[in-house]
Amino acid sequence: MKTVIIKYNAGNVQSVMYALDRIGASYLLTDDEAEIRSADKVIFPGVGEASTAMAYLRERGLDRLIPSLKQPVLGTCIGMQLMCRHSEENNTTCMGIFDIDVRRLPAADGLKVPHMGWNNINQLRGPLTNGLPDNAYMYFVHSYAADVCPETVAVCEYGRPFSAMLQKDNFYAAQFHAEISGNVGQRVLENFLNRSL
Amino acid sequence: MLTKRIIPCLDIKDGRTVKGTNFVNLRDAGDPVELGAIYARQGADELVFLDITATVDERKTLIELVRRVAHAVNIPFTVGGGISSVADVSALLNAGADKVSINSSAVRNPALIDQLALEFGSQCIVVAIDTRWIPASDDTASNEMSSPRQHIVHTHGGRKPTHLRTLEWAKEVENRGAGEILLTSMDTDGTKAGFALELTAAVSGAAHIPVIASGGAGTMDHFVDVFTTGKADAGLAASIFHFKEIDIPELKQYLAQQGIPMRLTN
Numbered sequence: 001m002k003t004v005i006i007k008y009n010a011g012n013v014q015s016v017m018y019a020l021d022r023i024g025a026s027y028l029l030t031d032d033e034a035e036i037r038s039a040d041k042v043i044f045p046g047v048g049e050a051s052t053a054m055a056y057l058r059e060r061g062l063d064r065l066i067p068s069l070k071q072p073v074l075g076t077c078i079g080m081q082l083m084c085r086h087s088e089e090n091n092t093t094c095m096g097i098f099d100i101d102v103r104r105l106p107a108a109d110g111l112k113v114p115h116m117g118w119n120n121i122n123q124l125r126g127p128l129t130n131g132l133p134d135n136a137y138m139y140f141v142h143s144y145a146a147d148v149c150p151e152t153v154a155v156c157e158y159g160r161p162f163s164a165m166l167q168k169d170n171f172y173a174a175q176f177h178a179e180i181s182g183n184v185g186q187r188v189l190e191n192f193l194n195r196s197l
Numbered sequence: 198m199l200t201k202r203i204i205p206c207l208d209i210k211d212g213r214t215v216k217g218t219n220f221v222n223l224r225d226a227g228d229p230v231e232l233g234a235i236y237a238r239q240g241a242d243e244l245v246f247l248d249i250t251a252t253v254d255e256r257k258t259l260i261e262l263v264r265r266v267a268h269a270v271n272i273p274f275t276v277g278g279g280i281s282s283v284a285d286v287s288a289l290l291n292a293g294a295d296k297v298s299i300n301s302s303a304v305r306n307p308a309l310i311d312q313l314a315l316e317f318g319s320q321c322i323v324v325a326i327d328t329r330w331i332p333a334s335d336d337t338a339s340n341e342m343s344s345p346r347q348h349i350v351h352t353h354g355g356r357k358p359t360h361l362r363t364l365e366w367a368k369e370v371e372n373r374g375a376g377e378i379l380l381t382s383m384d385t386d387g388t389k390a391g392f393a394l395e396l397t398a399a400v401s402g403a404a405h406i407p408v409i410a411s412g413g414a415g416t417m418d419h420f421v422d423v424f425t426t427g428k429a430d431a432g433l434a435a436s437i438f439h440f441k442e443i444d445i446p447e448l449k450q451y452l453a454q455q456g457i458p459m460r461l462t463n
Binding site for chain 1: 198199200202237242267268271272273290291292293295318319320321376377405406407430431460462
């Protein structure tokens with residue numbers, strides 16, 4: 001099985017690569033269109049700022065390539081947000097794969113933003129949550145989040161409920177960092193790389 | 198609900214843990230990778246590796262160590278000690294560190310925080326603040342050990358006082374883009390008499406970013422106090438974990454029973 005990690009100007013790609021090493025999965029880090037198109041699974045990771053990341057994707061045509069992919073695609077963190085319609089972060093138009101907007105988390109009730117640390121996810125649906133206990137704890141670091149919508153397959157709450165995971169057709173996304181979320185995070189990655197998906 | 202975090206800290210010298218441990222089941226008690234992996238399995242929420250050496254040769258050892266930790270550990274980890282440039286941070290993050298912690302270099306050159314936040318994002322920039330209470334000579338009325346305003350930032354492992362007041366420095370590092378503050382009270386560090394609660398609460402109240410409290414943990418109740426009275430987001434300790442005076446699974450269970458949000462793993 002060929003797994004590709006999309007290479008772009010967002011951090012944390014290393015952590016994802018190490019997580020795949022731990023699972024024993026091989027992968028290729030690339031921004032080459034032919035390589036990405038021919039992959040069985042595509043991972044679109046990232047931490048960073050939305051408008052800078054989108055500008056980079058547009059420059060390389062990745063903003064058109066990613067939505068056109070037919071194989072399973074997993075976006076994580078900023079990757080997930082860029083797959084939504086629009087982000088409040090610097091008023092950024094995103095790829096629109098998921099029919100939902102990304103809004104800033106409220107800094108109300110003494111809540112600190114970014115939302116940083118371990119939080120539980122629930123209302124789990126879909127193949128990526130197979131084997132996860134309800135209220136599994138995942139590691140989050142983010143200041144913006146997608147609202148809950150019909151494509152939400154896991155919900156987290158910080159100031160307001162938000163989409164911890166989204167799924168539509170062959171597109172999957174997680175707001176948390178599965179790659180450093182302990183055994184449950186590893187399970188999400190294993191579910192994505194499972195041959196039956 | 199967002200949980201409070203329990204963070205063991207490992208001091209590293211020449212790629213080895215410095216303080217001894219009494220983990221009898223360790224094949225190599227000095228191997229930070231093995232110790233880190235054990236803590237991760239026990240339910241530690243994060244790890245901090247503090248390199249207490251800083252020569253160029255030893256840096257290479259550290260990078261190699263970070264790579265090995267990243268392969269072995271599936272929770273976030275921070276690396277600190279002797280970091281003073283964008284290049285240092287880049288090398289550590291590329292090796293697989295999730296966050297870096299800077300201390301003296303940020304005091305020397307505060308603009309470094311801005312630079313690092315811009316280059317790598319605030320989420321991976323921890324500013325460590327070592328602080329010590331210094332009584333004001335002319336103001337005996339407020340010479341309370343606990344008065345947060347009397348706390349002065351120190352560098353060089355807490356030996357060298359600066360001109361910076363801790364509360365003001367905490368706000369400044371946040372404004373410059375720090376993602377977290379690792380607050381160590383040099384007064385309580387090593388005492389096992391409890392965290393500096395009033396100071397921690399003051400810093401946590403002044404900053405809008407998470408505060409990791411460090412220095413003074415001796416009992417499980419000290420952690421209860423630092424999360425309630427101290428309003429800390431995370432509690433860090435070293436020897437009490439290494440010497441198994443406090444067992445992490447037991448600590449987290451206890452804290453959960455006291456109503457503190459905890460990630461409990463099986």
